[in-house]
Amino acid sequence: MTLKTGTLFASALAVALFSWSGADAQDNFPSKPITLIVPAGAGGSHDLTARAVTTAAAKYLGQPMLVELKPGGGGAIGTEVVFQAAPDGYTLLTGGPNWNSTLPAVEGRSHGPDDLAPVCRFNYSPVMVAAKLDAPYQTFKDMLEWAKANPGKLVFGNAGPWSQADLTWKQISKATGIESRNVPHDGGGPSTVALIGGHVDVAINPTTTFFSAIESKQIRPLAVLSDERDPNFPDVPTAKEEGVDVTYDLWRGILAPKDTPEPIIQKLSDACKQMMEDPEVVAMIEKLGDRPNYLSAQDFGPVWRKEYELHKELAAALK
Numbered sequence: 001m002t003l004k005t006g007t008l009f010a011s012a013l014a015v016a017l018f019s020w021s022g023a024d025a026q027d028n029f030p031s032k033p034i035t036l037i038v039p040a041g042a043g044g045s046h047d048l049t050a051r052a053v054t055t056a057a058a059k060y061l062g063q064p065m066l067v068e069l070k071p072g073g074g075g076a077i078g079t080e081v082v083f084q085a086a087p088d089g090y091t092l093l094t095g096g097p098n099w100n101s102t103l104p105a106v107e108g109r110s111h112g113p114d115d116l117a118p119v120c121r122f123n124y125s126p127v128m129v130a131a132k133l134d135a136p137y138q139t140f141k142d143m144l145e146w147a148k149a150n151p152g153k154l155v156f157g158n159a160g161p162w163s164q165a166d167l168t169w170k171q172i173s174k175a176t177g178i179e180s181r182n183v184p185h186d187g188g189g190p191s192t193v194a195l196i197g198g199h200v201d202v203a204i205n206p207t208t209t210f211f212s213a214i215e216s217k218q219i220r221p222l223a224v225l226s227d228e229r230d231p232n233f234p235d236v237p238t239a240k241e242e243g244v245d246v247t248y249d250l251w252r253g254i255l256a257p258k259d260t261p262e263p264i265i266q267k268l269s270d271a272c273k274q275m276m277e278d279p280e281v282v283a284m285i286e287k288l289g290d291r292p293n294y295l296s297a298q299d300f301g302p303v304w305r306k307e308y309e310l311h312k313e314l315a316a317a318l319k
Contacts, residue, residue: 034064034066038070038078040071041185043192047069052288073160074099075160079110093256095255100255107162118253118297120273120295122251122252124293125207128210128233143202154201160187165248167314223239225239277292
């Protein structure tokens with residue numbers, strides 16, 4: 001064997017071994033615990049939903065999913081961790097419209113469907129406008145009238161600059177002509193804590209985030225930002241009923257680094273379906289005031305892309 005032939009043989013063998021080991025790793029996936037990054041603060045709807053879903057991960061994947069909070073930057077910090085991670089399925093992101101549609105579409109930061117791969121959607125939630133308990137208004141219409149009579153005095157607590165809540169509040173403000181002071185927080189959980197404590201006057205969050213605070217009469221629901229009333233709060237009108245045609249439904253799901261192999265994405269997507277059908281997980285999700293609404297990687301991808309493009313259009317109009 002000549003030196004050149006030997007070199008070519010060694011190179012071919014190395015490529016074959018690499019390909020075999022990569023295929024073997026995919027076949028044996030997962031062989032260790034998976035980290036699921038939640039890029040928002042503790043107690044928000046993404047944190048609570050992720051913890052509920054992952055209780056069944058070991059049952060259907062053979063390995064646990066470990067939830068890790070990395071809040072900051074409106075979700076961009078935790079998203080960046082996953083974007084930079086090895087595309088091997090062991091570091092995943094709890095995705096949401098704030099950090100995976102709005103921020104990349106509006107500000108070009110964080111990461112959207114061009115940079116990450118869809119794995120599944122868990123569900124989507126109705127979203128609500130709520131006020132602090134001692135606010136001088138009882139209804140959504142009353143709040144708008146008070147804000148118009150007191151320009152710049154209403155304090156809105158959002159889940160981060162250009163988060164979905166922030167974008168929605170900007171839509172409401174533009175549609176109604178109100179002026180307010182906008183205070184950012186690291187997610188829906190912290191903005192709800194600020195609302196309960198009276199540090200902000202109103203906030204927008206999923207009903208799952210507000211659920212316990214409303215049940216314990218710590219905050220007052222004003223309007224639901226859906227086409228129909230939330231069955232959990234049948235007495236709370238929609239914003240449309242109150243004369244403001246602005247809607248917002250919040251999704252939650254799992255995203256992976258862009259170049260994650262398709263067999264791994266499929267294993268994760270199939271396991272997510274099983275987790276979302278698990279009776280114990282369903283009970284926990286419903287206790288949060290929500291409902292499972294699974295979409296596979298293949299079905300969720302186009303839905304996410306459509307939202308991302310819509311947010312580009314909305315941001316251009318609002319700016």
